[in-house]
Amino acid sequence: MAEKLHIFIIAGEASGDILGANLMRAIRQTHPDVVFHGVGGRKMIVEGLDSLFPMQELSVMGVAEVLPRLLQILSRIRQTAHEIERVRPDAVITIDSPDFCFRVVKKLKSRVKYIPCIHYVAPSVWAWRPGRAEKIAKFLDHILTLLPFEPPYFTEHGLPATFVGHPVVERLENRGEGDRFRKLHKLKPDQPVLCMLPGSRMSELSRLLGKFSETADIVLRNRHNAVIVIPTLPHLKECIDKFFVGKGINPILVYDEEEKFDAFAASTIAIAASGTVSLELAMTDTPHIIAYKLSPISAWLAKHLIRTPYVNLINILLKRPVVPELLLDKCEPGPMSQELLRLMGNKEARAAQLMDFREALIKIGLGDPETPSQRAAKAVLSVIEQRGKKAP
Structure with missing residues (x-):
């Protein structure tokens, strides 16, 4: 009987938790006895991970957010590297969160060379x-990319790279039911719904929720019967509840993952923090804009270091401004409400966005016979095989 595989897997934020859970499930399809170790969130725990510590400790972004917790993060890096040495897994898979994950891998590789380290989601x-x-390329053994144009950036430096596609396309069969959401919350079929998505980190919420709320005020003055819905995560519930006390807005708060997609499908329009959520909205045919504000230090660095004309993935894939981007100084209620009201009242603009969404999604795997998670699992198992662990 073949020896069980042991895989150490690390995710540092909500999007990585989803990727990790899907990948764990895909690996188990061919290796049902696989044992997972590592750090992850609720979804990875459901798939059988006993997280070394709460994943939320790593969910920080930007220089100003990291500095106050630097000592704790450095301690977790040492703890994680030591645990990998103790477990001696067949492979280490790190998912996104490069500031944490790469430091873990470098510390590990300084002492243990033979354990293959695979990073999922290319920087x-x-x-x-x-x-x-x-x-x-000096410390990783393989990298899995979500976007089709990414592998050459790494292979030219000797790091094997595999394009696996974006996991958002795996929701093709379950993209949400708008009618179900409207019936549940007693909304009329033609009642406008504004979906607000101010981020999955507490730091994002502190910067964006106020701006989004002021934007919603303006939209509501122009669309009196509109309803606000906010899909979010359970650990942010208390913060959001407190924020809206006495504000005069009573949003529908959604915490369940499936109901989130129902809410997307029911929405007339959405405003979202930049990130993967834009692709999720595209999957549910929800017209939207993105907006984002950084701390002053992080904003200064972004202005001087970012080399691409777009930050939204749909715009990047199609090389044109399909989704309006209101970033940094433009992340203000006036410009944001203007864009939302324009899209709400312009059928041609909405239809054009939806057509462009489909084009972008095809580029990241929509319609392919294998899911991105299955392709990622194949790549991981291939790396393990090449290191001497043959599949059973």
Whole structure:
């Protein structure tokens, strides 16, 4: 009987938790006895992970957010590297969160060379700090990319790279039911619904929720019967509840993952923090804009280091401004409400966005016979095989 595989897997934020859970499930399809170790969130725990510590400790972004927790993060890096040495897994899979994950891998590789380290979600070297590709090629063994144009940035430096596609396209069969959401919340079929998505991190919420709320005020003055819905995560519930006390807005708050997609499908329009959520909205045919505001230090760095004309993934894939981007100084209620009201009242603009969404989604795997998670699992198992662990 073949020896069980042991895989150490690390995710540092909500999007990585989804990727990790899907990948764990895909690996288990061919290796049902696989044992997972590592750090992850609720979804990875459901798939059988006993997280070394709460994943939320790593969900920080930007220089100003990291500095106050630096000592704790450094302690978790040491703890994680030591645990990998103790477990001696067949492979280490790190998912996104490069500031944490790469430090873990470098510390590990300084002492243990033979454990293959695979990173899932390539750093955006095409957008900023292109020199990172050469640096990470020195300590990673393989990289899995979500976007089709990314592998050459790494293979030119000797790091094997595999395009696996974006996991958002795996929701093709379950993209949400708008009618179900409207019936549940007693909304009329033609009642406008504004979906607000101010981010999955507490730091994002502190910067964006106020701006989004003021934007909603303006929209409501122009669309008196509109309803506000906010899909969010359970650990942010208390913060959002407190924020809206006495504000005169009573949003529908959604915490369940499936109901979130129902809410997307029911929405007339959406405003979202930049990130993967834009692709999720595209999957549910929800017209939207993105907006984002950083701390002053992080904003200064972004202005001087980012090399791409767009930050939204749909715009990047199609090389044109399909989704309006209201970033930094433009992330204000006036410009944001203007864009939302324009899209709400312009059928041609909405239809054009939906057509462009489909074009972008095809580029990241929509319609392919294998899911991105299955392709990622194949790549991981291939790396393990090449290191001497044959599949059972």
